Amino acid sequence: MSRSFSALIAGLLFGIGLTLSAMLNPAKVIGFLDLFGNWDPSLAFVMGGALLVTIPGYFVLRKKEKPLLETQFFWPEATQIDAKLIGGAVLFGIGWGLSGLCPGPAISGIGALNVNSFIFLGAMLVSAFGYRVYASGNQGIEKL
Amino acid sequence: MENFTPVSATLGGMLIGLSALWLMAANGRIAGISGLLGALPRAPKGERRWRIWFFVGLIAGPLLMSLIRKNFLDIQFPVSGALLALAGILVGVGTQMGSGCTSGHGVCGIARFSARSIVATITFMAAGIITVAILRAAGGLS
Numbered sequence: 001m002s003r004s005f006s007a008l009i010a011g012l013l014f015g016i017g018l019t020l021s022a023m024l025n026p027a028k029v030i031g032f033l034d035l036f037g038n039w040d041p042s043l044a045f046v047m048g049g050a051l052l053v054t055i056p057g058y059f060v061l062r063k064k065e066k067p068l069l070e071t072q073f074f075w076p077e078a079t080q081i082d083a084k085l086i087g088g089a090v091l092f093g094i095g096w097g098l099s100g101l102c103p104g105p106a107i108s109g110i111g112a113l114n115v116n117s118f119i120f121l122g123a124m125l126v127s128a129f130g131y132r133v134y135a136s137g138n139q140g141i142e143k144l
Numbered sequence: 145m146e147n148f149t150p151v152s153a154t155l156g157g158m159l160i161g162l163s164a165l166w167l168m169a170a171n172g173r174i175a176g177i178s179g180l181l182g183a184l185p186r187a188p189k190g191e192r193r194w195r196i197w198f199f200v201g202l203i204a205g206p207l208l209m210s211l212i213r214k215n216f217l218d219i220q221f222p223v224s225g226a227l228l229a230l231a232g233i234l235v236g237v238g239t240q241m242g243s244g245c246t247s248g249h250g251v252c253g254i255a256r257f258s259a260r261s262i263v264a265t266i267t268f269m270a271a272g273i274i275t276v277a278i279l280r281a282a283g284g285l286s
Contacts, residue, residue, distance in 0.1 A: 010171075123230075
């Protein structure tokens with residue numbers, strides 16, 4: 001199996017999971033963030049369901065020497081809690097609250113061909129890649 | 145809480161977890177959408193190719209699901225226009241600056257018990273909740 005095919009499978013599973021859980025729908029996500037309004041706790045169950053799989057799964061993989069299709073695991077190594085982490089999370093959280101969209105659903109949902117999806121995704125791609133260019137030089141290709 | 149859907153949420157979440165587990169088991173990588181996305185422009189060709197296939201699957205997943213039930217693709221946007229574009233800019237910059245989003249920090253990072261990811265997740269959730277509360281108070285939510 002190629003790394004591209006395995007990534008395609010991972011992408012499909014992710015997209016199907018977002019659809020089944022309705023996290024594709026910004027209104028549903030806003031329902032979770034609307035703690036002081038008509039609160040919908042569903043998103044917490046999505047995260048819980050995912051962690052139910054990833055916590056024991058990662059625990060097992062941690063003991064393996066290498067993955068199936070690579071020479072090594074690329075576990076994130078950063079540990080510092082700094083202004084960039086917090087500042088980035090604050091900016092992301094504000095944008096998430098304004099729109100009900102985070103990067104996964106923003107990309108996964110474009111098949112709905114809703115003009116709003118393209119407005120958000122266009123703005124997100126320009127600013128994400130723009131930031132990467134601005135911050136380039138001191139970042140590796142994979143840093144969580 | 146009449147919109148609460150715990151069963152489909154948990155099952156969907158488990159599929160997302162399975163995706164993350166599979167990407168680590170096969171490719172040795174964290175399934176963080178913003179990380180995979182942000183690496184695209186500067187990644188060498190072979191590193192770029194599998195990431196693009198991940199995104200092909202991510203977009204194809206909902207389309208396949210809509211063959212089963214058409215309304216799976218019915219999505220509603222609480223805001224539109226300039227506010228939505230502003231949100232997109234904030235999400236783009238914020239996830240790259242903070243090195244992760246709901247998937248990378250929220251699912252993969254917490255699963256590794258990373259203090260960094262736990263702090264990031266609490267922070268963006270708090271910022272999101274406060275933002276929605278302000279929007280609601282300002283009458284911006286229907």
